[in-house]
Amino acid sequence: MRPVDATDPATVGGYPLLARLGAGGMGQVYLSRTPAGRPLALKVVRPDLAEGADFEARFAREIRNSDLVRSPFTVSVVDFSPPGRRPLWLATEYVPAPSLADRVGRHGPLPEASVRALAGELAAAITAVHDCALTHRDVKPSNILLARERPMLIDFGIARAADDSRHTRGNGVIGSPGYLPPEQIAQGVVHPAGDVFALACVVVFAATGHSPFQYPGEDVSAASLLYRVVHEEPRLDGLPPGLLPVVTRCLAKDPDRRPLGRELTELLPRRPDTGWRHALPAGLADDLAAREAEVAHLVGADGPGRPVGVFGPPSPPAAFTDAMAGGGERSAPPPARRGARTAWVVTAVVGVAAVAALVVSLLDPFGGRGGQGGTGPQAGGSAAPSGAVTASALPARWLGVWTGSGPGNPAADGRLAPRTDSFEVTLTLHAAAVGELAGKQVSHVSEVGTRREVGCTEALELREVRGGTAVLEAVTSHPTDRSASLLTCEKGHVYVVELTDDDTLSLGEEGAQSAGAPSRLRRSH
Numbered sequence: 001m002r003p004v005d006a007t008d009p010a011t012v013g014g015y016p017l018l019a020r021l022g023a024g025g026m027g028q029v030y031l032s033r034t035p036a037g038r039p040l041a042l043k044v045v046r047p048d049l050a051e052g053a054d055f056e057a058r059f060a061r062e063i064r065n066s067d068l069v070r071s072p073f074t075v076s077v078v079d080f081s082p083p084g085r086r087p088l089w090l091a092t093e094y095v096p097a098p099s100l101a102d103r104v105g106r107h108g109p110l111p112e113a114s115v116r117a118l119a120g121e122l123a124a125a126i127t128a129v130h131d132c133a134l135t136h137r138d139v140k141p142s143n144i145l146l147a148r149e150r151p152m153l154i155d156f157g158i159a160r161a162a163d164d165s166r167h168t169r170g171n172g173v174i175g176s177p178g179y180l181p182p183e184q185i186a187q188g189v190v191h192p193a194g195d196v197f198a199l200a201c202v203v204v205f206a207a208t209g210h211s212p213f214q215y216p217g218e219d220v221s222a223a224s225l226l227y228r229v230v231h232e233e234p235r236l237d238g239l240p241p242g243l244l245p246v247v248t249r250c251l252a253k254d255p256d257r258r259p260l261g262r263e264l265t266e267l268l269p270r271r272p273d274t275g276w277r278h279a280l281p282a283g284l285a286d287d288l289a290a291r292e293a294e295v296a297h298l299v300g301a302d303g304p305g306r307p308v309g310v311f312g313p314p315s316p317p318a319a320f321t322d323a324m325a326g327g328g329e330r331s332a333p334p335p336a337r338r339g340a341r342t343a344w345v346v347t348a349v350v351g352v353a354a355v356a357a358l359v360v361s362l363l364d365p366f367g368g369r370g371g372q373g374g375t376g377p378q379a380g381g382s383a384a385p386s387g388a389v390t391a392s393a394l395p396a397r398w399l400g401v402w403t404g405s406g407p408g409n410p411a412a413d414g415r416l417a418p419r420t421d422s423f424e425v426t427l428t429l430h431a432a433a434v435g436e437l438a439g440k441q442v443s444h445v446s447e448v449g450t451r452r453e454v455g456c457t458e459a460l461e462l463r464e465v466r467g468g469t470a471v472l473e474a475v476t477s478h479p480t481d482r483s484a485s486l487l488t489c490e491k492g493h494v495y496v497v498e499l500t501d502d503d504t505l506s507l508g509e510e511g512a513q514s515a516g517a518p519s520r521l522r523r524s525h
Contacts, residue, residue, distance in 0.1 A: 109209045
């Protein structure tokens with residue numbers, strides 16, 4: 001991590017640039033933060049690349065593919081540049097951890113227990129990618145972060161969807177020599193089995209410090225590596241004997257012989273008692289603690305300040321919109337009714353000793369059930385009358401970042417609903433027509449005692465604008481804390497918000513039904 005200098009912009013898309021994380025062929029990656037102080041990795045594309053005729057479409061595909069894979073092993077997309085705007089940029093959650101390439105380069109091969117745990121975690125990671133009908137195509141040591149709880153698979157820049165017309169043949173040897181499968185090198189064939197081949201190469205690298213097609217300490221050309229992968233057998237000296245059979249099979253020249261899906265995860269299982277966090281290499285925990293402290297200092301220190309301006313998720317390409325909105329039933333917003341009343345309800349389904357779900361929803365937007373309008377006043381103003389003008393798009397004065405804090409619900413019984421002591425909401429809205437993605441809401445909800453994050457993050461579609469009131473529907477939803485494997489966030493909830501003045505959005509009435517959520521949001525500057 002290096003400090004920014006005078007050649008770097010102060011902000012990109014409204015996000016402050018706090019430090020340089022690294023540079024690559026596509027551009028520069030910076031450390032940034034959300035208005036709530038969560039660290040981000042913000043990738044800014046080189047201007048010369050961004051002007052290419054096809055580059056923006058490829059960049060949009062990277063965003064779409066990154067957002068499709070929602071597993072504990074991948075980082076979540078937070079924000080990205082609007083179509084047609086420059087510079088092109090992508091913000092994802094930041095994981096302060098070294099890559100496998102960095103770790104092995106500095107400290108040598110991992111111990112056997114760590115290699116075994118890594119293999120099981122990565123098998124689950126690439127299976128999660130394949131379950132989303134994607135092929136990563138660039139599984140390699142520098143794209144694997146050794147985080148505290150589990151390894152993370154990053155960089156979906158050249159990932160390919162199963163329904164991509166170029167899926168079987170096309171772009172030849174795009175990827176990293178030494179980790180590309182022979183069928184892609186020789187025939188341009190892209191298949192999930194290629195990720196399995198790369199996984200095996202990564203496991204060999206972790207155990208030996210080099211790929212299975214290199215000699216120790218050898219500086220070999222890319223052309224030589226490609227030739228060896230196609231024509232020679234792998235060198236597996238130094239691999240733990242227990243991993244030799246499955247790694248050998250994963251490195252088969254014939255992709256049909258490599259295990260996939262459930263078979264792969266059964267051959268390389270994740271074991272809770274001996275998993276990655278129980279098998280960290282010596283010194284890695286201290287390294288992670290130092291990195292986390294450095295990031296906390298930079299994100300929390302006085303600096304460029306909080307992001308300003310409109311920087312919510314823009315209206316993405318149609319394919320991206322379809323991918324985000326696919327699946328599940330979605331109901332149309334009910335018609336507006338005079339004297340309508342909205343109620344925020346936070347419900348939770350609690351599993352054995354763990355929160356299993358937290359759902360934030362609005363009931364009866366613009367009216368009551370069975371055609372019976374409500375009679376109570378709406379907090380922060382009156383509901384839109386039935387004669388209010390209906391707009392085809394979100395008015396400009398709605399656009400921006402809106403934040404609010406509530407007290408949480410410490411009086412909850414802890415069984416049917418979690419006890420919480422803070423409830424923070426960030427709502428980001430951008431220009432959108434009815435039927436398009438209009439932004440997202442991020443809830444940070446802290447559970448009493450455990451301090452666990454039990455909030456949800458949702459992509460929101462604009463369903464209706466009537467007078468000073470808008471209807472938004474959650475078309476995707478996932479836990480704000482992506483490692484919260486027991487937390488289930490449901491999509492399809494309909495939200496009604498009212499613009500009470502240019503700087504305030506009303507979110508409904510306070511009281512027991514709100515479960516500690518903020519009653520209104522203020523424009524963030």
